[in-house]
Every structure is written in C-alpha cells, then in structure tokens.
Amino acid sequence: MRAFLSLGSVLLLLSPPGLAQPVEVLFQAVITSEGHACPSVTSVKVLGKSTSGAGIVAAACSDGSRHVIEILPDRSLNYISSCSTFGAISGTSCF
Secondary structure, eight states: OOOOOOHHHHHHHHOOTTOOSOHHHHHHHHHHHTTOOOSOEEEEEEEEEOTTSOEEEEEEETTSOEEEEEEOTTSOEEEEEEHHHHHHHHOOOOO
16 A cells, blocks of 8 residues: 655655755755756645655656655655656656
8 A cells, every 4th residue: 555645744754954955956956966857846746655765756747847855764865757757657647
C-alpha cells in the first residue's frame, strides 16, 4: 500500500529550525543544479512516499516545466526526472 505525505509533512521534513529559504527555493536549486531551467517554483504537489521512506514531490516552474524530486529521510533532495518522463515510466500524472 502506498503511503502519502501531506504538503505540511513535506514542509516539516525540509524546515528544521532556522531554515532561511522557502521549500520552493530548495526545489528550484535541485532542478537547476541538474541543468534544467526553472526561474521559480510556482506549485508543489506531493506524489507519495517510496518503500525506502523517501518522499516524492512534483514541482511546477514558472516557465511551464514540471519536475519530480525525491526527499530522502536525511532531508537531502534528489532530482528524479521531468514529470513527462516520470509519467511515461510510472503511469502517474504529476499534476
């Protein structure tokens, strides 16, 4: 059975005391570090949780691109793929 995280849970996972950046900025940094354009993140949707305990979220960018990001149990972020690639492989729509 697939467990889902709420957006509030995502924010708690990424927001230890004293965090200076909003979660959207952190997602944008992961996307751009992989060489993808993302002027700013405009929307985030929780897609679920993997069996390893990682949260899976989709991030929509202001330029229309959409990406999938993994939130690891240690709060680090990992770029997975574009939403179109993710959807083609998993059959799951990001938004």
